[in-house]
Amino acid sequence: MLINCSAYQEGNKIADIPVPDISEHLAVPGRFVWVALRDPSHDELAVMQEEFGLHELAVEDAMRGNQRPKVEEYGDSLFAVVKTLEPEGDDYQVGEVDIFIGPNFVLSSRRNSNQDFMAVRARAEREPELLRLGPSFVLYTLLDTVVDRYFPLAEALEWELEKIEERIFIRGSQRRNIERLYALKSKVLVLRHAVAPLMEAVGKLYGGRVPAMFLGAEEYFRDVHDHLFRLNGTLDTIRDTINTAIQVNLSMTAIEESEVNKKLAAWAAIFATFTAFAGIWGMNFEHMPELNSVWGYPAALGLMIGVAGYMYWRFRKAGWL
């Protein structure tokens, strides 16, 4: 579906233009065309391919979707893929934005994503002095917007990890902790797959061999790269901490089990003495003088309780009870 199709001259929007006129506008020096698509059909992309002269392989990738984040040069144009992530229940809905950039055009095509870029375009149009920098600046604002939307997701993961950490040494919460740690790790992996390859790709847009189109905008792309680097660092820390937390959780399970075992052993010992004493006085020997004594029974009970009490005290002192 076509969302927008406008022509810009010297940073100012001239008009919304119909698709068939695109090639006409591309021919005018100092003018560039910015088109936005959403879940485009095969035919819509085919039209764009012709108007802008896009490379067949890039169009195929955009058609098929499900690409990894990347930035590829095709001659003097460029094809970028970024991922959009929206929380959906306990998981993410993963969408994709494919961006074609040429010296005088920008074509963005988003799939499976509810995040639009209206605000990006509106803000860009209010700043003609920057928009004058042309498609490379548009690419920067698009990337910047997408990357900025990753931050709250990463913070949510950090916050979730902290909540788990608060419960990690609490007795009896191991099962729930491990379940939440596992779910958290899955989400970290998804976010990392959006961030890490993009970081690597954006790194090629500044420093070293930069495509000519991006000279002058290098500092902006370095800024995006820096944000991605920071996100990546955060995700690495979360991942590292999750791994430790899983190990610690296992340790806590083992420690708690050994505590339960000690308790069990202590009570078993206490009851076993009761049973042993009772068994002895329950034997049917004829000559057991204590059985005939009036004080036998209370004395026996007293002895049993005394021994049990002593054992209880000893176990308590040893920390088993």
Add this chain to the structure above:
Amino acid sequence: MLINCSAYQEGNKIADIPVPDISEHLAVPGRFVWVALRDPSHDELAVMQEEFGLHELAVEDAMRGNQRPKVEEYGDSLFAVVKTLEPEGDDYQVGEVDIFIGPNFVLSSRRNSNQDFMAVRARAEREPELLRLGPSFVLYTLLDTVVDRYFPLAEALEWELEKIEERIFIRGSQRRNIERLYALKSKVLVLRHAVAPLMEAVGKLYGGRVPAMFLGAEEYFRDVHDHLFRLNGTLDTIRDTINTAIQVNLSMTAIEESEVNKKLAAWAAIFATFTAFAGIWGMNFEHMPELNSVWGYPAALGLMIGVAGYMYWRFRKAGWL
């Protein structure tokens, strides 16, 4: 066994030709020969070596089979090895395709594989404008076909992992989970050994120092490389997740055991009180007044059941039962 042997001029097939005529056709400018072998005998390869002037070491590799995926330059020709994988019960049948590429010939030799490349050749012959690009384009289509066949395998592994994950927190499924995780990891390793070295090898066919023959086709090989990169990322994620799942499975085993232990301890305690009380009133002291009371027995039973009930309630509240 010889499958095909055809000569092409300007992208169009001229004729199926007999093997002894190959060198004749190679001498014609603008012509190239495409030969396909299957499980070739030593003699068949020897003939090909002579006709195409293949390097002894490459032929030896093709003869012995069981090579790792690679792309090697020999002078102005090139030797590529790729792996084919076909699901076979709970494992893969691993086959191999050896491809010799020269400026005017393609020789593919497949071993231990049921996947043919008929469709590849048929499609290539329907697109003479691409086939005109010559052997490098044929290599691209062969690689692309092989790599495309890896995707459903990787997806099957992902799907299997998801099925295991659904059961990972279910009580009593640890033994089955660990068995399936281990089998899955083996399959991931096999697929990775087909993908990772090939990714590295294909990376040498674009960017940097590219063999002259491949200039112009670089974007196609970058596309294959990109697919392999994506596959590799998927496999890394699966591997990482399997490792975590194995740890989580161990944790679940420990957690379940501790739950069982608590249950055991609770019931043991309840029964132990029964036994202790019964033991006491089973003692043979003469002076145990409660024994003579008419209400003694029901009162004793009541007390025992009462204490047991109270303990049951306490253990229940503590989550042990």
Add this chain to the structure above:
Amino acid sequence: MLINCSAYQEGNKIADIPVPDISEHLAVPGRFVWVALRDPSHDELAVMQEEFGLHELAVEDAMRGNQRPKVEEYGDSLFAVVKTLEPEGDDYQVGEVDIFIGPNFVLSSRRNSNQDFMAVRARAEREPELLRLGPSFVLYTLLDTVVDRYFPLAEALEWELEKIEERIFIRGSQRRNIERLYALKSKVLVLRHAVAPLMEAVGKLYGGRVPAMFLGAEEYFRDVHDHLFRLNGTLDTIRDTINTAIQVNLSMTAIEESEVNKKLAAWAAIFATFTAFAGIWGMNFEHMPELNSVWGYPAALGLMIGVAGYMYWRFRKAGWL
């Protein structure tokens, strides 16, 4: 909040100057201006941006804070971010110092940190022959000061690890150990995030392609880099040791549990023999000749104690008790 604003000529302080005069002083050859801010407001930074001609993206970073440590070139000026850490209870208070360096100015802005750099400035002013080197030397002293403050933190972590290690093989301390190891690991991660990226960034200030401004001061930055390298090595060792200690702690838990289990098994066996013997002589068969013997009871008791004693001795010898 403005802390300081002074102009220096040939390494000597001329005067504290008002902010609006900054640009005037910048115009004088051989003169440089050194400004220090603390938790600056948006407006204060905006003024500085105008006076010094700072790059918009760098100012934005300084405004937002929470950057990772880095050193970025913007044309002929430079933007550096370093972290300050102050122990706060069982955690660190993480602050940030943003430093803008140009050929004739230094602007440092610190946030969320109680560590001032008064002493740094005072010492620098006492050494005009070094201060004559200009802003690059000021950057060196600032970095050096921040990095020197990391060392006691790293040493405190090492010391804490040693204290945990002393208790790692002590019975019954597993729960406390694992809690402390986990807390320690968190702190190591925080410190590492201050050190590792800074090390990488400072590495760019000497050797290879050095910004012109820093030629001549390279050996100083290499020294800072070397300190960071050493810190990083220390942190890696701590991390490695923590990981091993966590594993060892788990092993100790398992070993102790198995020792408890053996003890439990041994005592259970001893009591079980008591109960079994008592049960036998508690049976109600009419013809049990030993029951009628006068020596039956003491003999039975003797037998029971004898067997129990023998078992106790055997278990003791086997190391179970």
Add this chain to the structure above:
Amino acid sequence: MLINCSAYQEGNKIADIPVPDISEHLAVPGRFVWVALRDPSHDELAVMQEEFGLHELAVEDAMRGNQRPKVEEYGDSLFAVVKTLEPEGDDYQVGEVDIFIGPNFVLSSRRNSNQDFMAVRARAEREPELLRLGPSFVLYTLLDTVVDRYFPLAEALEWELEKIEERIFIRGSQRRNIERLYALKSKVLVLRHAVAPLMEAVGKLYGGRVPAMFLGAEEYFRDVHDHLFRLNGTLDTIRDTINTAIQVNLSMTAIEESEVNKKLAAWAAIFATFTAFAGIWGMNFEHMPELNSVWGYPAALGLMIGVAGYMYWRFRKAGWL
């Protein structure tokens, strides 16, 4: 001990020559000398050092032995160290071959190894057209021979791993499995120490900056490198699988223990009910009407067996028995 000392001209063997004549032959253009030593004494090496003008440090290495595999250039000659491995009981006997290569000589010296290179020399002498390539070809054949002897060792390790894997999920085999896995890992490490450094070293003999002597033979060394790369990949897989298998083995131990525990708990519960019931009817209350009934005993037995049977059925259904 001197094994062989021969001179070759244009690929053909001229004669076995006495050691003192070596320098004479070296002076003849187009001639090269090939010497093989075994467990050489200090004096023998000293003679060789003089005849061939070997570098003192290389000779020292050859004298001391126990070097890591490497290829070092000394001026226009080269010193290579490779490891030989021979299965010896459950371990390897590790030997060493030191090879000195110059423009017109090859000196191989083997230590602590029963593998000779007679066959290598014999085959080389039958192929004068290759031997004409001179010392670099001799080095290739020596390396190729040594590396080919690694393959059966790696396959034996793979086969052993498979045998362990067959038993990994079998109850009660954990102790034996862990012992075998540990022994296997040791052997993998030994083989890896022969393979990995050699792979790195041989990589320097083709591509990039190749010593002049080896130009023309590059494809042969690439072939050896490729074999080593394959071996290395195999060893990495084995190592990775061993690590997983060790973890799985631990999981299986825990799972089996929890199964035993459940069984124990179930039987304990069943017996405990028996004991509890028997205890109740073993009490000495006077007024226990059921005791006087003729059907009391069989009914009690019936009840006890019934309850036990019901519990057995329930535990069975729950998979505990």
Add this chain to the structure above:
Amino acid sequence: MLINCSAYQEGNKIADIPVPDISEHLAVPGRFVWVALRDPSHDELAVMQEEFGLHELAVEDAMRGNQRPKVEEYGDSLFAVVKTLEPEGDDYQVGEVDIFIGPNFVLSSRRNSNQDFMAVRARAEREPELLRLGPSFVLYTLLDTVVDRYFPLAEALEWELEKIEERIFIRGSQRRNIERLYALKSKVLVLRHAVAPLMEAVGKLYGGRVPAMFLGAEEYFRDVHDHLFRLNGTLDTIRDTINTAIQVNLSMTAIEESEVNKKLAAWAAIFATFTAFAGIWGMNFEHMPELNSVWGYPAALGLMIGVAGYMYWRFRKAGWL
């Protein structure tokens, strides 16, 4: 403390000279001065700094000590730090040697170390043809001596690991094993911190961009590097093996515990049958005909022993006892 201060001309020692004359001797072409200090005071170093024109930062490092091993260039001189290790009880005493090298001087300063370099100097003075190579050769001999002293330490660690490995599958040695493995790992880390950074640093003294002073001595430094590389490999193997051994030790703990558990379960079952039977015949029902039989008691005992014996046999067969 000054240990030595001598001047050398053309490789021959001229005289021991007083410190104040150093600068005089430095002015003579072809002459170099070699000074050795031990635990130098601040003042001694200050004198040296002046005599040799040492860089302030290097002197500061030497003063403070506790540096990581490194080799740093300062203009045309060089500052090297190496660690000395001496076994001290179950740990190492870590010392440090700081070496300043210039075109015509060597200054070595050792701290906290009992290892002197008298023998090194004596041997060097006996070989004037090598000493003629000047300070770079002295540096080589110092490094070589320090590195050679690491080998017996690494071998001791290997030997200790082997002793632990011999006991790793022996029942009941887990606690001792884990303690020794942990202590061993600490020592490996200390040795690694001496070896790994030095290896990296020495790598810069040959190949690639070598400081002018070291041209000609490259092969000697490569030899030192090779030794360090070998040491590093040995330490990596030990570390890897320790990690596996820790895991195996945990597995052995779990396996032994499950063996103990099975034994416990088996004996508990046997005793439980005794108790259950005895309980039944201890009930007070009036009509229990077997109680009145003369053979009742022996038959009951026989039955109980028979059942117990049968169970014992079954458990034995199942490997539980």
